[in-house]
Amino acid sequence: MDAFYASVELGKRPELRGKPVVVCGSGPRAVVTTASYEARKLAGIHSAMPAAVARRRLPDAVYLRPDFPAYREASAQVMEVLRRNVETVEVVGLDEAYLDLTGLYSPKATMRRIAAEIRADTGLTCSVGISESRMLAKITSELGKPAGLVVLSREDALVRFAGDSPGLVPGIGPKTVARLEAIGIATLTELARRQASELESTFGPRSGAWLHARGRLWDETPITVSRETKSQSTEITFDVDVRQRGELEKHLVELAAELCRRLAKRELEGRTIGIKIRLDDWTNVSRSHSVEAPTNDLAVVTRVALELLRAYDPQRPVRLLGVRLASFQGEADPVAAESEAPAGQLRLGFSSAA
DNA sequence: TCTGGGGTCCTCAATCCC
DNA sequence: TCTGGGGATTGAGGACCC
Numbered sequence: 225m226d227a228f229y230a231s232v233e234l235g236k237r238p239e240l241r242g243k244p245v246v247v248c249g250s251g252p253r254a255v256v257t258t259a260s261y262e263a264r265k266l267a268g269i270h271s272a273m274p275a276a277v278a279r280r281r282l283p284d285a286v287y288l289r290p291d292f293p294a295y296r297e298a299s300a301q302v303m304e305v306l307r308r309n310v311e312t313v314e315v316v317g318l319d320e321a322y323l324d325l326t327g328l329y330s331p332k333a334t335m336r337r338i339a340a341e342i343r344a345d346t347g348l349t350c351s352v353g354i355s356e357s358r359m360l361a362k363i364t365s366e367l368g369k370p371a372g373l374v375v376l377s378r379e380d381a382l383v384r385f386a387g388d389s390p391g392l393v394p395g396i397g398p399k400t401v402a403r404l405e406a407i408g409i410a411t412l413t414e415l416a417r418r419q420a421s422e423l424e425s426t427f428g429p430r431s432g433a434w435l436h437a438r439g440r441l442w443d444e445t446p447i448t449v450s451r452e453t454k455s456q457s458t459e460i461t462f463d464v465d466v467r468q469r470g471e472l473e474k475h476l477v478e479l480a481a482e483l484c485r486r487l488a489k490r491e492l493e494g495r496t497i498g499i500k501i502r503l504d505d506w507t508n509v510s511r512s513h514s515v516e517a518p519t520n521d522l523a524v525v526t527r528v529a530l531e532l533l534r535a536y537d538p539q540r541p542v543r544l545l546g547v548r549l550a551s552f553q554g555e556a557d558p559v560a561a562e563s564e565a566p567a568g569q570l571r572l573g574f575s576s577a578a
Numbered sequence: 579t580c581t582g583g584g585g586t587c588c589t590c591a592a593t594c595c596c
Numbered sequence: 597t598c599t600g601g602g603g604a605t606t607g608a609g610g611a612c613c614c
Contacts, residue, residue: 228614248582255582257614271614274580317585317614395587397612428589454586461582496606506581512607546583551606 225302226349226370228319229258232298233288235347244285248275251463257290261370295319298346305341309334314447322358324447332375339373355381359443362394381441386413393438400435403427415439452552456492457500458483459546465504466542469534476533479547480526487549493518494549497528501536502544511536518553525549 225231229247234240244263248256254275263269267282279287299318306313312324325331335352342350349371353364356378363381368374376384385392390412391401407426409415416439423439424432437443458479466472476499487493498512511532515524529547 251582252579253582255580257582272581275582276579277581280579320614395612399611430588451586455584457584459583498607508609510608514606544582 225319226351227258227260227264228298228348229290229295230260230263231348232295233291234260235298236291236294240286244269244282245288246275246278246282246285247288247290248278250289251461252276253461253463298348301346302342302348302350305338305345309338309341312447312449314449322361322447325354332373335373339371357443358445358447359394359438360441363392378441382412382416385441387411390415390435390439393441396435396438404435412439412441453490453492454552455494455548455550456483456487456490457498457546457548458486459500459544461502461544462542466545469537472533472538472542472545473530475545476529476547477526479545480529481522483547483549484520484522484525487520492549492552493520494552495519496549496551497525497532498548498550499529499532499536500544500546500548501533501538501542503538504541504543506543509536509538512548512550514551518551520549 230245233245233247242262243260244266245260246256246263246269247258248254256269256271256273256275256278258271259269259273259278263278263282263285267278267285269278269282269285275287278285295318302319303313303315303321306321306323310323310325314322316322323335325334328334331354335354339350339352342348351365351369351371352373353361353366353368354373354375355361355364360376360378360381363385364374364376367376388411389401390396390404390409391398392412396404403426404410404415407422409418415435418436418439420433420436422432423435426432427435460475460479462475466475495516495518496512496514498510501509501511503509513528513532515528519525525547
C-alpha cells in the first residue's frame with residue numbers, strides 16, 4: 225500500500241489532500257511512522273526519521289497521531305479484496321501482501337482489476353510488482369510506487385540492477401552492505417560473481433548460501449498463507465531516561481500486565497519470559513528465563529520479569545524497558561495454523577501488493 | 579531534542595543427552 | 597570404558613523488516 229497510514233488519514237479527512245501529512249508519535253523521542261508523498265518530496269521526510277527532525281524541516285506539515293484501529297480496519301478491507309480474488313495470500317504487516325498467481329492466464333490483468341477494487345472499496349492505492357519470486361515481486365513493486373504496476377522477469381532484473389548495491393535485496397541491510405564492501409563487493413554483479421564457498425567462509429554456511437542465491441536474484445521462498453506467532457512483547461521508551469530501580473520496577477509491572485492482557489485475549493501461553501533493556505548509551509541487553517509449563521499468568525510473568533531485572537541491575541540510566549513471552553505451545557492460537565502454498569510446477573508469477 | 583514498537587530469523591556458545 | 601560426534605534446548609546478541 226502507498227504511504228498507508230497517511231493515506232488512511234487522508235480518507236478520514238479529505239480536506240488535507242494535497243498537503244504534506246506526517247504520522248508520528250507525540251513524545252520527545254517519537255519517530256515518523258509514515259509521511260505522505262508530499263512530505264517526502266518537499267523535505268525528504270521518511271519513516272523512522274526522528275519526529276523532531278521532521279518538525280524542524282517542515283514545520284507547516286500536518287502532524288497526526290497514529291490511529292491503529294483505523295489502520296487495522298482499512299487493512300482488513302484490503303486483505304478481504306485480495307482473498308476474494310486469489311486463493312493464496314500471505315499478509316505481511318498491515319500494508320503488504322504476497323499473492324501466488326501461479327497458473328493465472330493473465331496475472332497483469334488480474335492485478336489491475338484487484339488494484340481497482342481496492343481503490344473502489346477503500347479509496348486507497350497500492351503498488352504491484354509481478355515477477356517470478358517473492359523477493360523479485362517485492363523489489364519490482366518498489367519501482368512503480370505510488371499506484372504503479374510493474375512486471376519484471378528475473379532475467380531483466382539481473383540486467384537492470386547489475387550496477388546497483390546489493391542493499392536493494394530485501395534482507396540485505398546496511399550492516400551486511402558494509403561487510404560486503406569490506407570484501408570488495410559493491411554491486412549485485414560483483415556479488416553474483418563470487419563463489420558460494422567464499423561467501424560461506426565470510427558469513428557462515430547459511431547466510432553465505434543465502435547471499436550467494438540473492439546475488440543472482442534467486443529465491444524460492446514459498447508463499448505461506450499464515451504464520452504461527454513465535455513471540456509477543458510490549459516495550460516502552462521513556463521520555464526521560466530512568467535511573468531509579470523502584471521506578472523501573474513499577475513500569476515493568478505495568479508492562480507485564482499489558483502483555484498478559486494481550487496474551488490472554490489471544491489465548492497464548494509461553495514458557496520463555498524475557499526482559500529487554502536499552503541503556504542511555506544505546507546498548508541493548510536482554511535476559512530471559514524459561515519456566516516449566518506454558519503460562520500467561522500475570523503473577524508468574526511479573527515475578528520472573530522482576531527477578532531478571534533485579535539480577536541484571538542496570539548500572540546506567542535506562543532508556544527503554546520491555547517484556548516478552550516466547551516458546552508458545554503448539555496450537556494455542558486458532559488463526560495460526562500453518563499452511564503452505566502449493567508448490568506450483570510452473571511458476572508463472574508471484575505478485576506483491578506492497 | 580537523535581534514533582518507536584512489534585515482530586522474525588540467524589549465529590554462537592554452553593549444556594545436556596544419546 | 598573411553599572418546600567423539602551429533603542433536604536439542606537455552607540464552608544472549610544482532611540484523612532486518614513493516
